[in-house]
Each structure stands twice: as structure tokens, then as C-alpha cells.
Amino acid sequence: MNIRRELEQRLSAAMAKAIGQDAPAMVAPSARPQFGDYQANGVMSVAKRLKTNPRELAEKVVAAVDLSDLAENLEVAGPGFINITLKDEFLQQQVAKSLADKEHLSVPLAASQQTVVVDYSAPNLAKEMHVGHLRSTIIGDALARVLDFLGHNVIRQNHVGDWGTQFGKIILSIWHLCMEEKRNDPHYLNRSDEKLKALPDKDDPAERKKALTPIWKQHQKDLYEDWDGKVFKDYLEKITSVLTFDDLLPAYQFVNLVESLAEGTDLIIDSSPDHKPVELAKVSSHVTQMLQNFDKPENKQEKDAWEYAKELTLKSCDKIYDRLGVLLTSDDVRGESAYNDDLPKVVEALKDKGLLTESEGAQCVFLDEFRNKDNEPLPVIVQKSDGGYLYATTDLAAMRYRVCELHAGRILYVTDSRQALHFKQVFAVAKAAGFVPSGVSLEHVPFGTMMGKNNRPFKTREGEIVKLMNLLDEAEQRALDLINIKNPDLPDEQKLDIAKIIGIGAVKYSDLSHNRASDYVFSWDKMLALDGNTAPYMQYAYARIRSIFRKNEHQASRDRQGADKPVARITLADPAERALAVKLLQFAETVEAVAAESLPHLLCGYLFDLAGAFTTFYESCPVLKSNEPTRSSRLALCEATATTISIGLGLLGIETVEQM
């Protein structure tokens, strides 16, 4: 049961009766123990509005409500708070009830179940996942799990960046790989790349030109021999069986480097069959443009190359997802390219609605609410002056798909907070154009940056972006080091398994436990610490409880012959027992709040509080040493706590261990 909501509903109804209009009771857990378990704050603001005495009004509300099945007498306190103390009997029943439902802890399903699209992760083609992708992936996954837990129909969407400017570069880099293979010169790209990187003065165009000249010549020559793409085609077939993601990456970076260095030089590639000379710096964008009709048979090798790059990239992402325990699969991938055919239709539809304006050659939507410094309208550009489309267009197309095909009632976009303006604009355009009915909720779920100790974005010592693989490796290694110190007697294999769970859990939890809206400082030591609001602390609390049960089963092993033991009657004699019970029962309302606000850190905070309540209980209330029936009752509280921690961490995508 969601106690908070139950109280809210009953008290709100009583308020409506008392004052004749609807007003929220504003029930929240009490700020202090002396004020009971919950407090209702709504009376005061209503009284203000009605200009009546808040205390008198509170008394009226108290008289009008019947909470006798779950609460002691209500008290009006201070300027008009209503303090609620739950009945012990009620708490006992509820804990027993949730314990009987081990899968779901009797957390009620959402009253109105929605189809919720969660858009998260979104890696890019031919790039390795790095820390920049971590937050989206983890937060999105946790939200998806929570929504699913509450009975919503969750559709995960991995909006992979598989189109756009990098598109031509990818094809070009694979072409280079093919040419390398054809010349039987397997280290050509590496050699060239190293030479370019060693360039003493990258700011000097003459130097750059000099360094690029051999590469440029080779490029010309290769192109001359492959003017019809036949070599590309033949060798593509040959290399695809052996090519790996690790081959693709450097090739892609090589193309990037060449093009950035060629900027401002007069190096021209002119061996192409159409005799249109192209700047060396713009070959890849030329490739992109050339392939407007991507599906034509003569472009098959380009398409194959791109698809192959996509396959390699996604495989590499899957490894990360697998290690992270993220639920995304290939079925959830619907990249930007999936919307290519819809883009002209989106622009057409905007035109039909009369929303489209041409400005400086680009197709724009101007909405009144977006203005620049001088109060001039700010455009949302949906088509570039060269005819190309932008991410706004793709997002609009994706929205239409999600609403029309997936029947989304709510769409969550888990992306960096820097995209806030973009989403604000795109949402407004979608609503204005009627792409998304007003009943559908479009929500940007923004998050801040992961920072290093220096309060700058998290980088390696060398100042490079941290690859996710490396980050996870280090997390597991550090966890293993810790286990070796703290629990050296465990078998090695088990140590490794535990290290994985602890290491990955720590990374995820440290991310999820912070309010996602703000930047947070990443710290190895803090996230693996056993004190404070960390994953290991929670996992340790769990392992300790499990240890009690192992010991108990050992003691009582002969008594039970597989028969299900009845759920013990729970008594709450000690204040610590009672406080733990109240905390346990707040799981439902916490999960619901996480789903409503898309704030996973609320769940982390709750689990930490729960672990705290348990520790207090654990210290003051002996379990195995106490006599029946107290013993069974306390064991039940232990079990309820362990289950809540396990399910709670599970909703965050974090596993528990029996020993650590």
C-alpha cells in the first residue's frame, strides 16, 4: 500500500467536505519524530486563501476524516499542521502483507497505466562509448525499470547517432581500410596517423600541407583505381569477416584528423570520375551528399560499409550494456537513420500547417515564445539551406513515430541538460503542429556533467575522455583489491564475481544517488566507500542480513523439511522496530515519486535511510539471541529489509551479493 497516497486521498476528501472545494492535503512524512509519522500541511495554504483561521479549519478537517483503521487520533499542531501517527497494529499488518508478496512488496500498480517511451543511451556510430554516455544509460535504465515495476508499458528506445556528418567519414574510413588491404599494406593508416600526430606545428598551414601531401597523393591514386567503386566492393566483402571495432576506430580517427588538418590548405582531390574536384578537408561531406540515394544499387558497397560499421559499433555497445546490466537490446535500437524517409514528410507537414518560414535559405519554424536578445524571433531550423536535415527534424519524426506507431502516452528524453533549449523548442513545435496530442506528456529528463576532482569534466590524467570500458575495468579492479584486503579467504572465482557486482554497482549508484539535474564530482574512493550513501554500504547491509539467515538456517536445519514456514506475526515493541517498519512501508511511495519525477536519487536516499533504520534496529534488538515470538518477528523484519534493499537496488539496476 502507498500509505502516503492513502492519507492524501482521505484527508483531501475530508478537506473538500470541510471547505466545499478541492484542495490538496499535502501529506508528507513528518519532519520530526515528535510530530508523528506523517503530517498534512495543506490546511494552512487553503486557510490563507479563504482568509480563515487555519487551526479551526484543521480541527474541522480532523473531525471530517476517518482514519481509525490506520492511525491514532490526529493532532492539530503549530499554525495548522495535522500530525498523524500510524497504529502499530496497522504497521504490523502492512509489513506482514508486503512480506507475503516478495516479488512486489505489495507496491500497488499505477492507477492509470501508460505506454511510456524512454529514450536513453544513444551512442554514436564508429565511436567508443565514454563517460559522456554513462549518465543517460544508467539513469534511463533505472527509470525504465521503475516504470515497468509500476505496471506501465515501457518501450525503450536507443536513438543511436547513425546518421549525419559522421556518416561520410565512416564510409570513407572503411574505404581506406579496403585500399590498405588491396595494397597489402596493413599498417598504412597507423603509420600515417602517427606521422600526422607528430606534426610539430599544427597551426602552420604550410607544415600541414607538407605532412598531408603523401596521404593526399595516395588518396588520389587509390581513388583513380577505384573510380567505379569496384575495388571497394570486392575488398569490403573480403575484410568484413575479419574487421573488428578496434580496426574501425583508428581508421575513423584518421579520417577525422586528415580532414581537420587539411582545413585551410589547397589540397584538392580531383581524380573522382565525376571530375568535380573536392577539397581534401571535405571529402567525407562530399561522400555524404553523393549518397542522397543511398538505396540505389550502385551505392550498395557504401551502404554495406555503413551497415557493417553500425553492426560493429552496436556489438561493442552491447558489451558495455552487458557489463552494466543495462536492459537495452538490439530490439530497442532505432537510430536516426530509421527516420530518414520521414524527414521530408515532417517538413511537408509543417508547411501544411502553415508553420514553415524560409529564412536565409533555411526552412524554419518561428514560434512566438522563442526570441533572441533583441526580442527577434528565434528559429527552429528543420531543413538547412543545402537541403539537409537536422536533429530537430529527426526528433520530430521520432516523436511522430512514437505517438502514432508506438502509441506513447509519455515520452522521456534522458539527455544532457545542455540540450534543454533544443527539447523545449522541439516539444513546442511538435505540439503546435499537432504531431503530438496535448494529452501526451513530453519530458526532457536532463542531467548534469560528471566532474573530476578539479571540478572540471571528468578526464584521464592525460586530459582525454575516459572510455567506458576502461572505467568499468578500473571499478572492478578496485573492488577486487578491496575484497582481497577485507575478505582474503574467499575463493578467487567468487572474489571475481563479487568484484564485478560491487564495482559496477558502485559506478551506477554513485551516478544515480545524486540529483541528476546538477553536476557531480566523481570519486573512486567515495563510491567504493562502505560509509555513506554508496552501493557497497547497501550491499553490505544486505549481506549482513543474509548472514543472519545463514546462521539461523544452520541452527534450525533439522526442524524444517522443505515446508514453507508461515509468515511470522510481527510485533513492534521496540521504538527501533517501529521506526524500521515505518521506513519499510515507505518503499511504495518512494518508487512512485521516482516514476513521477524521474528522480532515481530519491530511491537511493530512501534505501540509505532504510539501511540506517535497520542498523539502529540491528544494534538495539538482538535477533537470533532473543526468545520467541520476538525472534520470529525480528527475523521477519530482517527479511523485509533484505527484500526491500534487494528489490530497491534491482530497480536501480544494481545486484546484491550474499557475501562480500
Add this chain to the structure above:
RNA sequence: GCGCGCGUAGCUCAAUUGGAUAGAGCAUCGGUCUACGGAACCGAAGGUUACAGGUUCGAAUCCUGUCGCGCGUACCA
């Protein structure tokens, strides 16, 4: 310039969205216990919530201004 966001204890973060005396963990200081897993527990100290006004029963939260930081700001995503 304009827009958005942020500024809370020495450090890292909370504060149930306007509620009662702003809470945790680290670090510091002090204490407990032959310990159901010591990777423990309890306590103390630490705050004019950047600053100045305002709104009201009540403000870290809302409004105005100032300072500081971050991000964004027409064809990248």
C-alpha cells in the same frame, strides 16, 4: 549582450517542490562494546543557505537587484 541553470558545514551531497529546530557521509574531536559479519555503533563540534531587499502565519525554495560559476544562444548532435 540575451536566455537557461546553479551557488547550502572544511570537502562531497540531501532537504519529500512554500512547512515546524536546514539533514547525512567524509575529515576533526570524544566515547562504547568478548562483536547475531569491527567493513560496527553512539555522541560532539561544524550554517546569517553567495550578498541585499521584498512577498506571508512560515522562504534554501517564490519575486527584484547585485556578485560569482556553468551551459546555451540559425543551419553540429
